[in-house]
Amino acid sequence: MEILVCVKRVPDTAENEIEVNNDGSDISRDDLVYSVNEWDNYAVEEAIQIRDNVGGTVTVISVGDDESEEVLRREMAMGADKGILLSDDAFNGSDGKGLASILKAEVEKGKYDLIMAGAQADAGAGQVGGMLAAMLDLPYASLVNKVEVIDDKKLKVGREVEGGNVEMNDIELPCVLSIQTGINEPRYVGIRGIRKVASVEIPVRSASDLGISPDTVGDAGSKVKVLDYFVPDLGEGAEMLEGSTEEIVEKLVELLKAKGGIK
Amino acid sequence: MTQVFAYIVHKDGVADDTTLELIAAAKKLQADAQVTAIVTGSGSDLDAVCTEAAASYNEVLKIDNENMAYPNAEIIRALLLKIIPADGILLVPHTTFGMDLAPGLSVKLDAAFVADVVDFEGLDGSNLKLVRQEYSGQVSTHVSCDISSGAVINIRPGAFAPDESKAASGSVVDKSSEAQGLTAKRSYLETVVAEVGDVDITKSDVLVSVGRGIEDEDNIEIAQELAEAMGADVSCSRPIVDSKWLEKSRQVGTSGQTVKPKVYIACGISGSFQHLGGIKGSPFMVAINKNPKAPIFQVADVGVVADILEFIPEFADKIKDMQ
Numbered sequence: 257m258e259i260l261v262c263v264k265r266v267p268d269t270a271e272n273e274i275e276v277n278n279d280g281s282d283i284s285r286d287d288l289v290y291s292v293n294e295w296d297n298y299a300v301e302e303a304i305q306i307r308d309n310v311g312g313t314v315t316v317i318s319v320g321d322d323e324s325e326e327v328l329r330r331e332m333a334m335g336a337d338k339g340i341l342l343s344d345d346a347f348n349g350s351d352g353k354g355l356a357s358i359l360k361a362e363v364e365k366g367k368y369d370l371i372m373a374g375a376q377a378d379a380g381a382g383q384v385g386g387m388l389a390a391m392l393d394l395p396y397a398s399l400v401n402k403v404e405v406i407d408d409k410k411l412k413v414g415r416e417v418e419g420g421n422v423e424m425n426d427i428e429l430p431c432v433l434s435i436q437t438g439i440n441e442p443r444y445v446g447i448r449g450i451r452k453v454a455s456v457e458i459p460v461r462s463a464s465d466l467g468i469s470p471d472t473v474g475d476a477g478s479k480v481k482v483l484d485y486f487v488p489d490l491g492e493g494a495e496m497l498e499g500s501t502e503e504i505v506e507k508l509v510e511l512l513k514a515k516g517g518i519k
Numbered sequence: 520m521t522q523v524f525a526y527i528v529h530k531d532g533v534a535d536d537t538t539l540e541l542i543a544a545a546k547k548l549q550a551d552a553q554v555t556a557i558v559t560g561s562g563s564d565l566d567a568v569c570t571e572a573a574a575s576y577n578e579v580l581k582i583d584n585e586n587m588a589y590p591n592a593e594i595i596r597a598l599l600l601k602i603i604p605a606d607g608i609l610l611v612p613h614t615t616f617g618m619d620l621a622p623g624l625s626v627k628l629d630a631a632f633v634a635d636v637v638d639f640e641g642l643d644g645s646n647l648k649l650v651r652q653e654y655s656g657q658v659s660t661h662v663s664c665d666i667s668s669g670a671v672i673n674i675r676p677g678a679f680a681p682d683e684s685k686a687a688s689g690s691v692v693d694k695s696s697e698a699q700g701l702t703a704k705r706s707y708l709e710t711v712v713a714e715v716g717d718v719d720i721t722k723s724d725v726l727v728s729v730g731r732g733i734e735d736e737d738n739i740e741i742a743q744e745l746a747e748a749m750g751a752d753v754s755c756s757r758p759i760v761d762s763k764w765l766e767k768s769r770q771v772g773t774s775g776q777t778v779k780p781k782v783y784i785a786c787g788i789s790g791s792f793q794h795l796g797g798i799k800g801s802p803f804m805v806a807i808n809k810n811p812k813a814p815i816f817q818v819a820d821v822g823v824v825a826d827i828l829e830f831i832p833e834f835a836d837k838i839k840d841m842q
Contacts, residue, residue, distance in 0.1 A: 267654070269789075270731055273810050274657040283658055352622065352632060375618075379653045381634035386622030395593060395704035398619040412708070417615040420713035420767055420775050425591075428704040436774075438761035479631040479665040488652060488659040488814065494806055494822030501830060504823055505837045508805065511821060512749070515803040517725050517782035518838060519750030 257312035257408070257429075259303040260368045261336070262359055262385070263296040265320055265327040266378040270294075280484040292327045295374025297334075299435035301442040302403060303372055304335040310405050313337040315366070319347055319358050328458055333449035334442070339458040346463045349475030356387035358473055361466035363392060368430060369408070375399050375434040382434065389432035397427055398434040521666065523554045524602075524609045526595075527572050528616060532564035534571045537612035537674070539681035542575045544610055544674050546682060547639045548647070553577045556689070557602065559595060559698075561588035574685040581691055584698035592619035593703035600627050601697045606669045613673035615774075621671045630669035633662060637678040642666075655791040656814045676773075677796060716768025718752050725751035725782045728771055729759055730794075732787015732808060732827045736764045741828070742786060745835040748842070754778065756788045772797035787827040790815030807831070 267274065271289040278284075292300075303314045315338040316331040318324045328339035342358050350358065363371065371389075375398060376382035382398065389396030402414030402422060409429055414422040416436045427433075463470050471477060497504045512518045523545045528535040538556070545554040556576035558569050565583050572579045580602065586594055599620075603609050609624075611617040613635045625632030637659075638650035645667035652659050664670055720726060727746040733739060739753075746753045753769060760770045771778050772794045779800035786807050788794060795818060798804075806819035809826045816822040823830065 269654055269657070273812055274654040275812065276658055283654070352634075353626065356626070380651075380655065382618050383622040383632060383634050386619070387626050387632070390623035390626035396619075396623055397705060398592075399615055414711070415615065415619070416774055417710070418773060419777070420770065422711040422713075423615075424708040424711060426706045426708060431704070437757070441763065480633055481663050483648070483661040483663050485653075485658050485660050487812075488656065488817070494804075494816045494819035496816070496822045496824065501825065501833055504825070504830075505834050508821070508823065508834065509837055509841070511803075512782065512805070515782055517749060517751070517784070517803065517805075519725075 257306060257310050257369045257405070258367060259307060259312060259314045259370045259372065260363060260366065261296065261299050261303045261314060261316050261331070262371070262373040262388075263300065263316050263318050263327055263331055264293045264374070264377045265290050265318065265324045266293045276485045276487055280486055283485060290323070292330055293374050293377040295376055295435060295437055297331070297442045298437050298439050299372040299374050300331045300334055300336055301440045302435055303370075305440060306370070306403065306405060312369070315340060317342065317359065317362060319343070319350070319355055325458055329450065329453050329456075330445055332453040332456060333445045339456070341458055341460045342466065343460050344463040344470075346468075346470035346474045349478060349481070350473050351478035351480040352381055352383035353387055353479070354473040354477050356384050356391055358466065358468060359384070359388050360391045361468050362461060363388070370411075370429060371432045373432070373434050375436045385432055385434035392432070395427050395431045396433070397425055397431070399436045400433045401436045401439045403433070403439070521549070522604060522607045523549065523552045524607055525554055525556050525576065526599075526609065526611045526617075526620075527556050527558045527568065528612050528614060529558065529560065529564075529568040532567040534568050535612065536681065537614070537676050538572060539575060539683060540676065540679045541610045541612065541674060543679040543682035544639065547679065548608070549642060555580060557599070558582065559584075559587045559590065559598065561585045569691045573687065573689040573691055575682065575687050577687055577689045579689055579691045580694045582698050583693070583695045586698060586701060589707045590616055591703055591705065591707050592616065593705050594701050595620055596624045596627065597701045597703070598698055599624055602694065603628060603669065606667070608666060608669060609671045611671065611673050613675045617673050621673050625671040628669055628671065630671055631664045631666060632671045633664050634673045635675050636672055637675050652792070655789060657789070657812070675792060714768060716766045718769065720752055720754045720769055720771070720778055721776050723752040723754070723778065723780050725749055725784075726754045726771070726778060726780045727751045727784045727786065728754040728756065728788060729786050729827075730756040730788030731758045733759065734828065736762070738828060739764055741831045741835070745831050745838075748835045748838040751782075751784070756794045785815050785819065786831060788815055789813045790818060
């Protein structure tokens with residue numbers, strides 16, 4: 257099976273506290289630790305497992321700048337066979353549809369049976385997989401947490417729905433899936449693995465390579481634009497307990513006794 | 520004026536809570552909006568849902584087809600393509616169904632798409648200003664959306680206060696003929712209900728809930744010790760289950776269990792809306808997190824900025840000493 261997995265380089269929310277920058281034009285990007293989007297990592301692991309079971313190749317693809325290459329390399333160290341970087345200044349500021357149309361241009365150059373993406377990334381929209389499927393006229397299933405290959409024409413997939421229930425579907429190949437976390441246990445990538453793929457060439461495709469007119473993507477082609485960032489105000493906020501740990505523990509015990517939290 | 524539509528989610532003949540939230544959202548979008556509800560499904564349950572929706576919407580489009588007994592996003596997408604006009608705005612609840620349906624639908628409609636919207640801040644010509652969040656709710660954004668060729672907008676459940684006025688007495692129009700002959704390359708088989716674990720956290724009065732801040736599987740023990748000292752049960756957020764450190768039945772959130780404790784102690788949990796969506800009944804909430812800017816502090820009653828790995832053992836020891 258020929259599998260393509262879309263991945264994105266994002267600030268690692270487990271490693272960073274995300275804050276708004278001084279003028280609210282972006283998050284503060286100084287000293288941020290970046291990594292592969294967590295959902296995408298599960299998607300790549302799933303792709304590798306499917307390939308190991310039924311044969312084929314796994315290609316990882318990303319829209320981003322030069323630094324996204326390290327993310328592609330990391331996923332190749334996990335076991336992906338090939339990487340492709342779609343990079344052009346014209347792509348900057350693309351909305352979901354812009355990203356999907358850039359990916360579409362490359363997908364159409366290949367012949368893929370299965371295309372996977374993480375269920376969401378840093379902006380939390382969860383949109384690129386579904387848009388790409390619609391642009392390619394392929395069936396789509398989102399939030400997938402179970403994949404079973406029935407034959408070369410059909411998959412059985414589970415979608416994680418409300419309450420932790422799993423909605424089972426048959427889906428025809430070729431198709432697009434967005435992958436939910438927890439579907440598998442992504443393998444560890446060691447320094448040695450990264451070294452092994454350090455010299456593998458990763459082709460870079462520009463807008464003109466892909467036949468994309470610059471005014472249809474990036475900031476120019478986007479109907480949806482982020483205007484500014486701010487700190488959400490969800491409520492009055494908690495009463496913050498301060499003092500030494502001992503003092504805080506004491507106060508907390510009193511409060512919890514009063515509220516019935518300590519039996 | 521742009522036509523506004525709302526997709527109604529329903530189950531067992533009862534409209535979902537989001538039905539009244541979408542009409543509230545539509546009115547915030549455009550104060551005098553004429554809003555059309557779209558109700559799809561099959562059988563007698565559908566009439567009850569349509570009647571319920573007509574109390575709040577000016578018009579209800581009923582689409583009754585056995586193909587729609589279970590909402591298969593691919594089939595519903597094909598149907599909505601026939602119903603939504605070129606410059607129409609469709610509001611969809613940002614549920615697992617809405618996430619499945621909407622991005623692709625916006626492509627097919629050649630309309631703009633915005634996911635997981637929590638507020639509207641005005642419409643200026645064809646430029647709609649919306650509010651959403653990024654990075655699991657750590658930051659919010661104002662977003663502009665060009666709605667000149669229509670828009671599909673997913674609304675976060677619970678973000679808009681329900682409009683209970685029910686003063687519309689709208690008409691129900693049968694559009695079932697539009698559903699003829701729609702096919703899909705994906706077919707629904709069954710829903711596998713989540714397994715019940717050894718502890719039913721939906722019945723717990725006091726929950727000690729752990730998140731990413733616990734850092735390692737071996738540290739789960741300290742939360743278990745605290746829970747034991749308090750007479751509480753241990754629950755958790757999604758990353759803990761993804762890491763297989765605790766069983767799925769202990770996960771609080773929209774993709775896990777909905778809990779209604781009296782007291783909820785969130786330990787090392789940042790407070791994404793998916794997690795908070797699983798906590799009902801306004802419990803007394805204590806948040807312990809080393810990040811002073813964690814969103815959880817905005818919704819908790821009491822907050823402690825501390826590393827849970829150091830704080831929880833001291834807290835547990837104190838309770839044990841008292842006993």
